[in-house]
Amino acid sequence: MATILALETSCDETAVAIVKNRKVLSNIVASQIAIHQPYGGVVPEIASRHHLEAINHCIDRALNVAKIDWSDIDGIGATCAPGLVGALLVGATAAKTLAMVRNKPFLGIHHLEGHIYASYLCKPQLQPPFLCLLVSGGHTSLIHVKAHGQYKTLGKTRDDAVGEAYDKVARLLNLGYPGGPAIDKLAQTGNSQAFPLPEGKISLPEGGYHPYDFSFSGLKTAVQRLVRKLEQKTAPLPIADIAASFQETVAKSLTRKTITCALDHNLNTITLGGGVAANSRLRTLLQNSTEKNHLRLCFPSLEFCTDNAAMIACAAVEHLNRGYNSPLNMEVQSRLNI
Ligand code: KG4
């Protein structure tokens, strides 16, 4: 039994949570979306400054909501990689300082490990092995979770991450930032069969296609060409149909490769993680396909798909239970494989 307070500041959410084993006692997220919206994306320096301004308040709120004090906390976790270095530094430095001052173990956590652990918050009895489809603004990977802390990447994107593709297509359609939720909402009012779009495929030197790797930059370019062509007509741009056609192509590609990968590796449980795991069409298609193939599907509730500190705390609980404390001189890193 361990209670962890964790900080997550890898991008544009200042997040602090307290988790007891796999039970969330508090989950505070101070979003910077409105601050970065006028720029159409996250501005790293602005993100760091706002983390600094928000972090102490978020820590106090997390303790208040959980109704516990420092004596109940067994360790302090923080995301140390990957992410924006200045942003990561704020959370990691705050966590190390708290660990020193309060005399608690420090646990540096990989952001993607956090996204994998988000599924445990909704299904505490979940056990490896399983296949995790990790889809976020920076990553698109199929990860074989062999055991706690043992990961093998079986597939990944060769170009854009899927969340990045969502954000870029949203910009083309003037839907603002972040694009994923806006496209998801609009797509529900559109015709997904209106515009056939190409699914990205990775050719293999020996012929055929890579079964589990993804590509989204060609799809994004195809949407760009379609928008240019339609703009030459006088009718208003059918943005709902374009959004629905794009979303259908993405969700089908992710679902097909995930199911193939799970079946090929005899993994009968699939989990989802990352911001794009909140996507309604992806959740529906995966649900239908897993049922058809007699596989189990486990996805986090929406609040634990996008960046949050509860998933980091949940991973930190596992580290602490296994006796893996991190040194206080652990560095933050912008890139790091899981
Ligand atoms: O995991 P996350 O919060 O941050 C990263 O680690 O990158 O993921 C953010 C990404 C953004 O690209 C956002 O547009 C996308 O997740 N996203 C969605 C949805 N909600 C967030 N994409 C598709 N559909 C959604 N409902």
Ligand code: ZN
């Ligand atoms: Zn993330």
